[in-house]
Amino acid sequence: MQNQTPFIHNHQLNVIKKQANFLLKTLRSVADRKVLDTVRDTAVANAMDVFDELTAEQKALLEQMAKQEAAHELQEYLDSLEPYLLPFPEVTAKQAQKLFPKTKKLKLPDLERLDYAHMTYLRWVDNATNRLYIVYRRDGEFLGVEGRITPTNKKGFCMFCNRHQELGFFNVKLKGSTPDNMASLGQYVCMDDEACNHSITDPAALEKFLLSTGK
Structure with a gap:
């Protein structure tokens, strides 16, 4: 069973979403596989850059973004990150x-x-x-x-x-x-x-x- 220890802050999730949208736009407009592969690598690298350190398991989770091929797959991927979110502390x-x-x-x-x-x-x-x-x-x-x-x-x-x-x-x-x-x-x-x-x-x-x- 995959460890679901939270490690993603809200602003980091927003970066991941931004990169997912960047990847989606490229998938819809570019057919060249080399260009697509470069964009996939760039999207993952940009997402990883907002973290100070990542475990091998966390890196693998972020790298899964590059494997998505369609809008619904990217959305499902983003939805799968929800258990990993570190919420803002509740205020009384x-x-x-x-x-x-x-x-x-x-x-x-x-x-x-x-x-x-x-x-x-x-x-x-x-x-x-x-x-x-x-x-x-x-x-x-x-x-x-x-x-x-x-x-x-x-x-x-x-x-x-x-x-x-x-x-x-x-x-x-x-x-x-x-x-x-x-x-x-x-x-x-x-x-x-x-x-x-x-x-x-x-x-x-x-x-x-x-x-x-x-x-």
Whole structure:
């Protein structure tokens, strides 16, 4: 029986999906076997590159992508990776409130029904106040950042997931700023919480932004 120890983070799965789509487009448009073989090898290599280290069994699992010949086979392959996902740690209401102590009436999503498996970071918007709340896990600890998000009604590249999406301007007051010196940091990010998590392939930009707020 194959060992199904989870080892794939959400952003790594997104990279694998991206490579699978790249392979599928090539299968539909290219007949040359040499070109196809090169693309298969490239897709697997790109998928492996996002992992620091892999066991022989894990490498073999990723290499199976190159053997798929049709759209339904690639989808079945992607579905087979689900047991290997490392979910984002579940967040309780108490933990969330502790991360945002200044927000007395914190409006939370239904934390128990969230899709933690396909999540690189937790985020939600309080539509009444136009506040975007972000929870991220770094070095075993939760990090919470909140700020005002203003819809731009335009599409562009999200700072966090680098995909062309409907954007909002996220403005965060920096730690230590005073009423006389209101320092802040802003970036254009996705308005759609789910789309961002389904697109992000590298958490580095997200992490850099969150850490730069000084929270």
